[in-house]
Amino acid sequence: MDMVNHRLSGLLATGVWLLTGCTQPNSGTTGVAPESPNQTTTGSNTGTAIAIGIGVAQTSNVALLGQEQVAGAKLAEKYFNDQGGINGTPIRLVFQDTAGDEQGAINAFQTLITKDKVVGIVGPTLSQQAFSADPIADRAKVPVLGPSNTAKGIPQIGEFVARVSAPVAVVAPNSVKAALKLDPKIKKVAVFFAQNDAFSKSETEIFQQTVKDQGLEVVTVQKFQTTDTDFQTQVTTALNLKPDLVIISGLAADGGNLVRQLRELGYKGTIIGGNGLNTSNIFSVCKALCDGILIAQAYSPEHPGTINKAFRDAYFEQYKKEPPQFSAQAFAGVQVFVEALKTVDQKAKVAQKPLGDLRISLNQQVLAGNYNTPLGEISFTPEGEIVQKEFYVAQIKMEPDGKNGKFTFLK
Template identity: 75%
Template sequence: MKNAFTHITALLSTCALLLTACGGSNTSTNSTNKIIPIGIAVAQTSNVALLGQEQVAGAKIAEKYFNDKGGINGTPFKLVFQDTAGDEAGTINAFQALINKDKVVGIVGPTLSQQAFSADPIAERSKIPVLGPSNTAKGIPEIGDYIARVSAPVSVVAPNSVKAAIKLNPNIKRVAVFYAQNDAFSKSETEIFQQTVKEQGLELVTVQRFQTSDTDFQSQATNAINLKPDLVIISGLAADGGNLVRQLRELGYKGLIVGGNGLNTSNILPVCKALCDGVLIAQAYSPEHPGEINAAFRKAYVDQYKKEPPQFSAQAFAAVQVYVEALKSLDQKSKVNQLQIQELRTELNKQLLTGKYNTPLGEIGFTPIGEVVQKDFYVAQIKMESDGSKGKFTFLK
């Protein structure tokens, strides 16, 4: 009997250990298996995927780079991807899955500000940190204590491209503005563009509205061209913005074009092809930025994709980096694998806001409300080959 009792006791002990290892206990993070999950909620399908796919690329490069360097003080992390698609409903579903099913410690996403205004409040109520990789509209960090962004606000970035256009053509006097009225970011960005036009002493001759789902811009483009603008400014996304650029050129507009942040991707090049040539777009990232971390990121991206890394990939990389470095600092104080999931999320949020991070974007930090602090910005001009087969972003000095 004694031997039988000893055998049963040993079996019960083994079962208890197995339950703990398999996540049978709720007292610690989802990382009891020694892998720390970080959520990535970006658009992998829909028309927004032209931007979201670049974010996936940057995040995956960061995952490999930092895990190869030891992860979280020897503990690996994994990225858990959820597709937000292009609308608010898809983003809400993605956030809820990451928070409740995947038990991630924090979220990078979503792709659009429009989506952030709908989904970020869910993360705020769940007290899980969110880092917006490309949410630049006014009011994003103010959504709540757990909401921050690595993407500089449009109010800081957008004016640079208008000033660059004036430098290229000091004779600019008349300006036509186009914006996607169904997109929160585009509405926020166009306000900054229009304010900048007035501050520069230029005449705003027309404001034309469209939808991000539009493909035919002949009416708006014709109306604007008839007013003889010297400069056109477009706030939209890659697909609609690229089509608008193409149709403006096909209808005979020959002046400078400034594209907003939604056009800040090489994925617009197949849309407007040779007619993309000359478009100016302000940048929060340059592949030529000095520093070891950017050199490593740039090399990894070029090796895999055979082209220079775009801003959206660099910002996604930076967001993952912030989580990794904040988790490493937190782990030195108390082992993150031993914290309950909600405690870990709360302490991680506090930690990430206090750090300084040397990223591909340059050194960044955060204000107490989660606004990114960044000092390096640029303006690029698209240069296309005459047949429209290839093009690149050339950074202006």
């Protein structure tokens, strides 16, 4: 339905508070933010909106993941504004680029908190960034929902930090079990991981433990950097040990190049990619050689439910392909904030609540709620860990042209 035009009355305080890094200023600014000339609100002509921050990687090598998160967040903005926003008040997503390093995430979070005055933040893209940026939001008492932060220890950063991305310890083992089901003869495993990325280091620990638990042998562990493009030394060392299975924990760009070089140098066995390779953007990196990669996922486009159908249809209409996990998780992050804000608003209008108070109330409601998202039904532990029931394993199937492909979900 069309967005209801609704202008809330009341004056917005003009004082600007500075982030000290230790305490939350007692601001009189309300939770409804005025629109700046370069920011638009989807589906509404009203001059006020509730600002939600999206702090993800739009540039750098991490942008292959962050671009999918931007797409999912924008679809959520339109969808929920078309549904009436926060009980008649639209939301406005404010985007800040975290780029690919810790300082980029810190800068983005500080801007979202102090300048953009958002009620909450969906971000950042990497766990490595979250360990640096999330404490800033936690000290300022601004709720954060990690859309792709699966490393161990994320919810423990602080009481204002939660995630809609299932931890790697829950998801990663599924792909190893799927590989063994497809090829019971697998015995020897070569492991590759990006040593400069917190998520990859956390994920490889889970993978290596799962391999041991399944009675397999880790014949080598090879390290690389997320900025690397040449893996010939590591690949040659691994292939000399004749592994039956290769497991890669890295990002899309480096991981895709590693897959390509493994195949070019003669490896014909099974490859498992970690969550960093869980994007269709990898197709342009390893092209036809992406075919056959196994990846565990926390989302399936085929999941039943009204909200996932709406999300899937909207994504397909715009991009002419099935939605990926990173888009679904970003959508879910916005959805959780929207539904929690609607509940808060029913108790006391968010337009009249001081921003600091609204952020606290929002965080409390986020953790208390249950949400039927594209990921399925989710909720949170008191510590901010996602509670999710359904997980999947997909295999990449490339088209004959070697450029296009899709994730085929294993039964």
